[in-house]
Amino acid sequence: MNRDLSLLIGILVSLFAVLLLWIVYITLSAETGPRLATLALEQLPESGVSHPVTAVLLNYRAYDTLLELAVLLAALLGIWSLGPAPAGFQLAGPALAVMARWIVPLAILTGGYLLWVGGHAPGGAFQAGALLGSAGVILRLAGHPRAGLPSEEAQRWLVVAGVGVFVLIGLLLAALGYGFLTYPKAGAKWLILLIETAATLAIGATLAAAYVGGRPLGAAPPSTPTPTEDARA
Amino acid sequence: MSPAFLYGGAGILLFALGLWSFLVHEPLLRKLIGFNIMGSGVFHLFIAIAHRGDGLPPDPVPHALVLTGIVVAVSATALALALNSRLEAADANASASAHQTHGRGADEHADDAKRRRWPTR
Amino acid sequence: MTDWLLLAWLWPLLLAASALPSLGSGAGQRGDRARAPETLPAWRASLVVIGALPALAAVWLVPVGSSLSLPWLFLGTELGLDEIGRVFLLFSAILWLAAGVAVAQRMRRVAHARRFHAFYLLAMAGNLWLIVGQDLFSFYAGFAIMSVAAYGLVIHDGSPAALRAGKVYLVMTLFGEVSLFAALVMIAQQTGTTLPRPEDLTQLGALPIALVLLGLGVKAGLVPLHLWLPLAHPAAPIPASALLSGAMIKVAMLGWLRFLPVGAIALPNWGGLLAAGGLLTLFYALPIGLVQADPKAILAYSSISKMGLLMLCLGLVLMEPALAPAGVAAISLYAAQHGLVKGGLFLGVGLRKQAAPAFLQPFVLGGLIVLALALAGAPLTSGAVAKYGLKPVLSGAEWPWVAAAVTVATVGTSLLMARFIWVCVHISPHPQPGSLWPGLAWALLILLVLLSAFVLGTPASWFTDWPTIALGLVFAGLIALGAWRNPDWLRPVIGLIPPGDLMVLARPIGRLTVVGWLHLWRPLDAARLRVVNAVTRGIEPFLARPDGDAERGLRRWPVAGVIWLGMIVVLLLALFGQSPHVQPVNSATGDDDEAQISAARLGRESPSHSLVETDPGRD
Amino acid sequence: MTSTSLLFLPVAVPLLGALLVTAFPRTSSILGVTAALASSAGGLWVTAQTWLHGDLGSVLGGWGLPLGIGLAADGLSAALLAMSSLVGLGISVYAIGYFAGSERCTHFWPLWLLLWASLNGVFLAADLFNLYVMLELLGLSAAALGALTGSREAIAANLRYLLVGLLGSITYLLAVALLYAGYGTLDIGLLSERLQPSPLAATALVLMIAGLALKAALFPMHFWLPPAHANAPAPVSAALSALVVKTAFYLILRLWLDLFPAIADAAAAFVLGALGAGAVLWGSWRALRAQRLKLLAAYSTVAQIGYLFLFLPLIQATPAGAARDDLIAACVLMAITHGFAKAGFFLAAGLVQQKAGHDRIDELGGAAQSMPATTFSIALAGAALIGLPPSGSFVSKWVMIGGAFTTGQWWWLIVIAAGTGLAAAYIFRVLGHAFGLEPTPRCFLTNARAELPAFLLAATSGVLLGLGAGPLWSLLGLSGGHA
């Protein structure tokens, strides 16, 4: 029964793909207007950042990014609601421990750099957050039960920070009369940077906590205090 | 055969492949991989759309959309994986407990486990 | 003065209401069955007598021809008193009074006395309302109340015979009532008024006339419809049967006189039919009466024959309108006379059976003989006077031989009366106390009958066809002599035909219909049941089976995927089906004119309008 | 601050609430309820503004339309916003009692407020990609909420729901990509002006409808809904059935009416109508055969969604004008009434389940009889589900049948008649158990705080929306701009 079903799906999907290819061929070959590119690029100077993608992400369509962070938060809350975290991995062997001791600070540093460079070159909150998250994953693999993350209480604040800062700034701007998420020309750069840093921390913590896979356990791990938190705090 | 169409066409093919594997393969992991391939297919299409001829800088908006799409895909996959791990954990200890109490053949347990209701709240 | 008319029937109705069980007293919840039949207090027993007084007063106080209209009562009642009404009111009131005295005395200690009194008063109210009321509604209302109440009187003592008689009476009366109702409706519609005078009734259709004849025929005892009479009279208590025979069956004549165009136009065929019916009844009842053993049965059959005579005369009058004035007066006189005499005879039989002191019996017998002679129309009696009244009708009628036929009937009647006296002589009385007042009332009644002969009749009328009467009596004497010498000479003949003659046939016919009905109904019912069972058996498993998880299949991803993709394909086909309008505007490959057309079309106002208007036909 | 610039409030307030509740888990229920109050106030405020000033629209970020993300609130979205606010408030008040004392309460509130934010976001969004992100947030939080009971069925059902949601969203995203490629803008308003009938537009429409049909559980693709809604805790299944499923239908209606009027044609509408008819019949039949109360309610949702899709062929066949406005308004009224009724029904069913310990219908007699207020709310909600007067769905069925007659599509009548009959059968199958020989309940309201929200929601759907349908007409009248 499954054999012919998958065959049927195959045929249907390929038919579907042919149609889509034809459509894409027509639309791409037809010389459509410049779409939003020219407009976005012209407005770039007032957006407070020089890199166009970051401008779109954090200024023109800041609302989308806010919601995207909320999606991330929702995913984590969903994972936490499923129950306590499963037991962590046993302490890493010497090779992994050494590598972790090297890789984790490096990841944090490059994350910081990526965050900064986002303003004028490809980079920004998400890439930096991803790196921090990977650092957390490595720590978790290396046997650290809470993937380098602080107590549950702190984790909740960390995770909330990203969306929180964004929303508060938006509301503040609305209160001041500029309109929700409408940055004043002058302060745009610093506001974006502030949002980016908060977002980075939040994304890093969220991804690490998501990898842990459940509500963090109460007890702190017996192993050496990891350098990461204090470095960043 | 402009490069944009080439790249967009590849995106569409990726989407189709992902869709096929998402629908056909029964184990969850293969479904999730299929879903991510579909996602990347669409993102390739977005990137292809962003191309404005080789001289000009590409259209930043699709790029931003792709970035957002990726993060959304990641979080969805995370939640799906968490749900799946809970599911397998539930099956595992259900079959374990079934084994001690009834001592019947292994495969029957699996069916029983699947059907036995988890005590609701 | 006219409000006596209202009082005539309202007074007995109110008394009947007061006879109802009082709320709080004995009819409470405790032992309502244990007590012996309670004897009615004197004042309550006398209600039945007082009830008839206003009617009697009305006869004298209300001038003839006056009328009292009460638009608000019932459906607009019109009470009045014409000649016929006055005569009927007179003899009915007298009869209700005389019987009332008997009821007051005789029916005090008997079981369910209170119930009998209530029904008696109700019947009286109905009868009087009927006579006094001129319009259709009053007639029908009085008729219905009287009939239903009479049922209560007939089955009073609850014996199986009484119950059977009651059932027959009720069924036939209801049929009569229903046909009367239909007739009255048609009369009201065809004449346009609810107060039909003979000239309004001239253009009545055949159906209403037939229905009136049929409806009232049941009450009058027209032969095929008379079956209930011989059963009801013997079963009912004496005063009740007196009234049944005396007052109640006369109502039919009143109805015919009121609702048939008597004297307005000639109704040859209907008149002939009625006359023939009357004749048949006249001659049918006599022989059966002769062979009856129960005195009340004999009297019943004599009433039937007398009613037959009246129907004959009415038929003749209908055929020959000229006879109307004299005929109507004669009929009502004859009816009155017959009512009083028949009532007297019945009460006499009652006294004969239960008169208290032994020494009164000869007087009772004497009275009975006098009344019998009056009924037979012997000279110097009111019967002769009444028969004299009928002479012109019989002689003037179209059928020459009718007068002869009537004389033969007179002989028959006298024979019947002789038979009756013979049977009365042989009744063994078992006296009961308290028959003084009924005796007195009876005596007064006989006196009235005798006096009426002299008051009303002319000398010539005293001796109408005395030779036939004499012949009858001689003949009766011979038979009596024969029977006296050897009593069992006539034994085989007596009791040959049971009282309800044709009723004998009723039982087999009843059984036949029931069997036939079952044969018809059973297969139908069985078929219906079979169908119902088949249907339920068909649905039952379908419903009962706890249906498995029909959607488990649907839940498997490949299946869901196929369905989903299938839906996409269908939608695409639906949209791409109308290819012209979906042609891409700026497609490089598409031909140019196609693009122009769709562009032109889109040139006008917002796209949604254009699309829908241009090709409404296609969807 | 003109009213148009405050359009973001219904989204921002619940979002902020969610963050607060996440940060302070111990006081989550009090914070949660205050946030619920605030967000329903915000939603109702936007509806009031739309009622007074007509359609509102504003662009976030101050960059003008093509670039920034537009928010729009016309009659249609204002009405649904009002529904989601009121129903949300009812569910929140109920949830306090329902989750009191269990540690699940800390998980419920944040996810619930995120769900609420995404609901309001969908109703207000005027940008296609923004809608995608909102749908994702909605799908994720709904799936997470559904799995709260932690039972194996719940987790399996919600995993399947999540996958279905993802498939739907990714297809929707593909359509967005195509539209952006073809017409260069993401805003619905601009797009509807630039859109010409072309294979691209047709494919995009089909993709979007396919994706959203999955999320709206239209008949063949409804397989994920019954287990997901039946195994979720009562307030969550109320939210899922009453609100979440509605958003997908709202989007289809919005796209059908505003974005693709030129492309959508009668044949496509007929296909969707036919699927709707199938949903009505199959959903009602399965509800009649369901053994558990919540499964019955879930299948009844499938049926009611079918009714909504029945409106599409009718609307498509009626030329623009008062008749078409009536039909659209009736469709919205049906959606809103079902929202209130189903929320009331699920909350009441939850109470019955808590009291009886199970929700097998055949053994519910005792519990149903001992809580008159709850049974009365089930009756009122049931009347609304069947479409008996004086409920709102009666008025919408009246207009629907009228539309079927005027457009000559008489075959939908058979479906409506059969649907109503089956609905009456399964509702009164439940109510039949409320008249057993159990002892007489002492008084009407046994536990006011728990029973009142269910009762009020059911009463609104059963009576108020029926008699008070007028304001909705004038609210929507504003949107169409027609006569």
Next chain:
Amino acid sequence: MSPLLTWTTWLPAAIVFSSLIPGLLIFLVKEEDCNRRTLLNMTGTLLTLLLVGVLIWGVFLGGVFETRVTIVPGLDLVLRADALSMLFVTLSSVLWLVTTIYAIGYLEHASNRSRFFGFFSLCVSATVGIALAGNLFTFLVFYEILTLATYPLVAHSGTSAATRGARIYLAYTIAGGIALLIGVVWLRTLTGPVDFVERGVLTDMPAALHPQLIAIFLLLLLGLGVKAALVPLHGWLPQSMVAPAPVSSLLHAVAVVKAGAFGILRVVYDVYGVEFASELGLLTILGAAASVTILYGSVMALRQDGLKKRLAYSTVSQVSYIALGASILGPIASIGGMVHLVHQGIMKITLFFCAGNYAETLGVHKVSEMDGVGRRMPWTTLAFTVGALGMIGIPPIAGFVSKWYLGLGAVEAGKDWVLLVLAASTLLNAGYFLPILYKAWFRPPPESWPHEHVFDSRFETLGALLWPPVITAVLCLIAGLFAASPFSPLEWATLIARREYGLIEFR
């Protein structure tokens, strides 16, 4: 006149609410709080009666009373007091007062009384709503609410038989409701909003639409026929006799069954117009259905041993008199039909009260157990006799009047076969009522009653149980005896008929 004008708008609505609001409040009353519940009940009934009195006085003065609420543009809820509605509203409010007293007595120690009286008042407000409905939409709304409100009453006793009966009742009425809904909407799409107008709305419809109009009439007849218990659709009535006596008396003898008959009158007179209906040949269909029902109902009643079952089948046949009256073209026949609406109500409610009394006091449910009941409970049996004789059509009780007018109207319209139907029905009625009277009055009572319940009251049974049947029996007599007097049901029906047929001249 202005103050007078203003209250003419809210009076009809006030009447509907005067029974609705106490009903809703009664739900909240605690079970054992009897006197507050009775207080609410009595205020509801008396208030409604008072307002109806004021309404009659107002209508008599020629005032036009109309409450109009537009729910949706093109759809408005209209409550208007015209002559026909006054007839039905007076009947239901008077009988509601009597039945409430009876119900309070009957359900002395019963369970779920708050629930019972709550739904009871809802039913009455629905009936009043049906009576006062000014257009088909309002009629349909209240028609369906009546179904909803009566279901819990039929299922009140909670036994399996009750639930089964209620389920059957519901199946019929919901199906009827759907048919009615489709018919009404179809009509509305053809003619626009359908307000009840004295001489009918559809007289001048183009010929092309006639087949549709006939189909619509059949649908409406199907919907209304369920409640009016026309033959194929009457199955629910005998089954719902499991309901307690007050329910079966007010609802299944007056409110529910009359709603169907009233609906038929409305459709024939105020929607189609009786001349137009006869043109389309609709009246013959209605007449045939009514006649078949009359005979079938009576024949079935003959075979029932259960007293209430027999009365139920008698209701089935008697209600079709009204339909028969409507189906004969002519003012007199319609007078007969309309006045029978009232007469049958008061007579049948008397019979059901008595049946309830027998069941409650003596535990007698079957006709075979009724020997000698007249001796044990004379006043109840007397009321039963008045009602039964009235049903048969024995003058001077009310039943005769309507039968007379029906007969007269039928003969006027040249349909003599109707007389045959009336005659047959009278005989059949006698066939199943007189044996009961015979058993009650003339048979000796049994040794002990099935389960006699001795009340501590002076009368034969509880005062509240005894007085209602006596009052309604007296009402029957008065309606019969004083039929022709002003303000009698007959006069009012004549007024309606005169307006329906446009006979302007005033007698």
